[in-house]
Amino acid sequence: MTLSLSLIFLLSSLSPPTDVIARDKPNDSGGAILLTWTRSSDTTVVSYRVLRQTEGKATWDTVGLAGRLANRFTDDEVQDGIRYRYQILTVSETETAESAPSEYTVCSPQWFNFDRMPAVIGTIIFTCLIVFFIGRAKRNIKLFxxxxxxxxxxxxxxxxxxxxxxxxxxxxxxxxxxxxxxxxxxxxxxxxxxxxxxxxxxxxxxxxxxxxxxxxxxxxxxxxxxxxxxxxxxxxxxxxxxxxxxxxxxxxxxxxxxxxxxxxxxxxxxxxxxxxxxxxxxxxxxxxxxxxxxxxxxxxxxxxxxxxxxxxxxxxxxxxxxxEPLLLGAIKGQDYSKLLILVLIVVSTILALTANLPVQNIF
Amino acid sequence: MKRRLPLMIVLVLGIFGAVAFVIPHPIVKSIDETMRNDVLRIITAFSLVLGVGSIIQHHLIKIRRKAEHWPFSYIALISLAVSAAIGLFGGIDPASPGILPTHIGGFSFHMQALYDNIMIPLASTMFALLAFFMASAAYRAFRARNLEATLLLIAAFILMLGAVPLGRMLIRPLPDFAEWILTVPNTAAKRGIMFGIGLGSIATSLKIILGIERGWLGGGG
CATH class of the missing domain: 3.40.50 (Rossmann fold)
Structure with missing residues (x-):
């Protein structure tokens, strides 16, 4: 019996995913946990099954499936303030392998969406330009x-x-x-x-x-x-x-x-x-x-x-x-904003082409 | 006050709308969604009454003045009254009947039947006219009157020829070239326009929020 179990263990060579990390999904209104993992090195992997355990409960529930090339999953069926931990199950045609459980994590809503920071910065610059030119228009400086x-x-x-x-x-x-x-x-x-x-x-x-x-x-x-x-x-x-x-x-x-x-x-x-x-x-x-x-x-x-x-x-x-001068001032602000965008596009393109810098990720 | 109150409402709600864009917290999000959905729906319901009033008034004036084709105004008003009566008292479909009978033998005239058998065919007919309007517009556009029209004509000719098997038969790389026109110069021009639209939208919103643009209030200070 012991020999047969050892044999099964040795034959079960499917490696589980590693580094399973669960964390609160950033920049959202709560109710979501983001999972990341390092994929199994096996080529026989068909998919990954995501298991969730609520703190204080013994059972693990399947909350989703991810393709064999996936290394992240968002669980958006969780409640704010409750602690959860996760396991990723590697699934092949014939067998499965469980990862080590992640640390317990809790999700909560955020007060600022940092993903929208470029839009905020752009809008602030744009607003400043418009206010500047409205100021010029107020001083009766002729705008073309x-x-x-x-x-x-x-x-x-x-x-x-x-x-x-x-x-x-x-x-x-x-x-x-x-x-x-x-x-x-x-x-x-x-x-x-x-x-x-x-x-x-x-x-x-x-x-x-x-x-x-x-x-x-x-x-x-x-x-x-x-x-x-x-x-x-x-x-x-x-x-x-x-x-x-x-x-x-x-x-x-x-x-x-x-x-x-x-x-x-x-x-x-x-x-x-x-x-x-x-x-x-x-x-x-x-x-x-x-x-x-x-x-x-x-x-x-x-x-x-x-x-x-x-x-x-x-x-x-x-x-x-x-x-109306004030309204014309706003148009001038628009024109200069477009010039700024044009300069950014040209500079980014030159940097991307010559220095191979990943400038597209900035925007 | 008549002007100041709307300006103040626009300032507060405009700033709130902009802030809600970057704050995902449910408190802000729920207020934002309530304003966008529920409040807007309530306002629409009230303005719909004004809209129906406008239709009735417009056609009554036409009938009273015996304006050109005035008998059609009777048809518009009768259609409005009949469809409103069926909608209000006849039910939407046979599954949810109202107090008004909406079928005579096998002939049904409940709201869904009116929509399916009158509105949709009429709308489809209007939409189908688009094909003829396109042909006449294309004829006008493709007359090579100036450099821009000539360029438009050449580009359209390449694109049309590139989209059919004959194009590949005549010139093998033509479909690829047509695709290039569509994805490179065309997209570049579109993006240029989109930049302008984006900035214009923000500028207009900003001018309205700050009370600089008051055209929507009839202008003036």
Whole structure:
């Protein structure tokens, strides 16, 4: 009997993983323990089974499986404040081998996510640049902002609509108010509404989101009041249509065909309906100004519209139109941040290529 | 006060939103999720009432003024009333019936049936139109009017030819070259735009949080 047991032991040559370390998963909201181990040197390993024991209990529970090339596992079914320890079981086709248990560990939530430190540093630098240039703008130092053709065309488009006696259609995208593009579009709508109020041009603003509808209505109303034409504001200028994407596209297409606005603005977040709207607008002969941060929709707008605000131009538009020095200062801050990113990319690339430094890990 | 209160709410909640990005603690996370999900849902529910009010008002004005195609406004209002009645009193599907009968013989008109048999086919029809709009847009884009349009035309031609077996038959490395155009110059341009969008988003958020940008309040101080 003793001989046969010894034989089995000698035949059971599968080596278990070593250095099993269990520790609280960093930068999380608690409820997770991170396990790492050094893989078994055997080539017959099929997988690793992760076993967990709660302090004070005798049983080991299987909590997960990891592939043969894995050397880490996150157990996210644990409770904060309770002590656990782990074993890793090496599994081959015919046998298993247990590692030594890890030390007891406990998980807890963290108050700071250090993984997001680069984003925090970048944002702080960016904020400092913006504040610096806003300060310069406050001291009336002239800031050069390049020409944006799409925004220069706004006046011309409004003038054309007024001369033709037709309206302006403004579609502030199909996204909700928590989308920055929608907020940027609201800012532009405010400026456009001030100008339509000044010229007495009819404004049509169909909306897809009920919250955006309420915000847009207030923006237009306030703009008309600011332009001294509160009497010209009409509740029916800004109206909710539907939250169905293609039903909305059909409704806006119908408005363009029936009302024949002289100018169409498509500014905000758009999806597949972008080309349906822009192409229909093009067939009506309207001047079309589009602006979006949806990269995949940009080619459609560039093709079908007269002017397109590409990406960041959308965010710069309200400052460009209002010419408020404080807002222009923020744009300057953006430009210098981009320059900084460009320099970092070039320097990192040169370092990676020439000195073979692992610079990509910095970011 | 009418202006100061919204600005103060935006300042406090904006800073909280930014702070919640770097603090994973459940206390902060749960408040953040409540604000993003529950509070937003409550606001949406209220604004939906305003939205429906807007639809009714818009179409009533059209009917009153006998605007172009005004009879369609009747259809819109009747559809709204009927679907609202079915949704509120007829149940969502046969498994959860309401007090209103939603089938006549084998013909069902409960909410799910309306959605499946009216909304989806209509939306699909609109989506299908995209193919025709693409053809007309492509025709316009591919007229080599200037250098940019010519470059677009050449790139599109290479990509289209590289995507079909004929391309490989004619020029063996063409599919690889097409793939290179897509993954290298195209991605580089996209990333450039994305950098600008990222910075623009942060700048816009910052301007709104700090109360510098007040366009969303109708502008002014």
């Amino acid at each position: 902002i390049r020409r944006i053709a799409g925004l220069d065309a706004v006046e011309e488009a409004l003038g054309r609509a007024t001369e033709m006696g037709r309206g302006i259609l403004y579609v502030p995208g199909l996204s909700s108010i928590d989308d920055v593009a929608t907020i940027a579009s609201m800012n532009i709508l405010g400026e456009v509404a001030k100008k339509t109020a000044k010229f007495g041009t009819p404004l049509i603003v169909p909306l897809r989101d009920p919250i955006v509808y309420t915000v847009a209505r207030e923006v237009v109303k306030e703009s008309y009041t600011a332009a001294g034409r509160a009497d010209a504001f009409n509740q029916d200028m800004v109206f909710y249509v539907t939250d169905q994407q293609f039903a909305f596209a059909a409704a806006v297409d119908g408005i363009m065909v029936r009302e024949k606005p002289a100018t169409n603005f498509f500014i905000g977040m758009f999806w597949a309906e972008s080309l349906i709207l822009a192409e229909t607008g093009a067939t009506t002969g309207a001047i079309q100004i589009a602006g979006t941060d949806a990269v995949s929709q940009l080619p459609f707008f560039i093709t079908a519209c007269d002017y397109t605000l590409i990406g960041e131009e959308l965010y710069a538009a309200s400052a460009y139109l209002s010419r």
